Amino acid sequence: MILDEERLRTIGETIGRRIVGPVFFALRGELGAGKSVFARAVARGAGVVGTLPSPTFNLRFDYPLPEGRRLVHMDLYRIQRADDVWELGWEELGEPGEIALVEWPERAERYLPADRWEVVLNPVPDEPNRREVRLVRHGGSAPLPFIPGLAASFPDAGS
Secondary structure, three states: OEEEHHHHHHHHHHHHHHOOOOEEEEEEOOOOOOHHHHHHHHHHHHOOOOOOOOOOOOOEEEEEOHHHOEEEEEEOOOOOOHHHHHHHOHHHOOOOOOEEEEEOHHHHHHHOOOOEEEEEEEEEOOEEEEEEEEEEEEOOOOOOOOOOOHHHHOOOOOO
16 A cells, blocks of 8 residues: 555554554564654554654663553664664563564564564655555454554455
């Protein structure tokens, strides 16, 4: 599906408002593909307020959510080895109600949970504000909430 940034944000916010965790999102795409745009939108929809900096330099940010839940936003771009994820608290991911958003998951491919959503974003050539977006459900990951028009484009979504 081809989405402009506004629609990508709207979908992310809707997912954040309605998703029931725990859920792990592996955000894939080249630099500037929209991974952080999607992650921030999910966070906003889930109830995160205030500044949402990119975790590129800090690698991980944790945000409290209503009802004692949390959102974890990680960026693995700068890790040197896949085993470095353990120093970031990787083993803690997947707590009840948690939303985990991980950019550059390919840096720790062998440690990705079997139950997850892959969000693949690719810029559309010559259209700087549009992205090709694919959502793929792996294993028994939490179903995405119904979003009008989304289920038709992503068979695994909108369950």
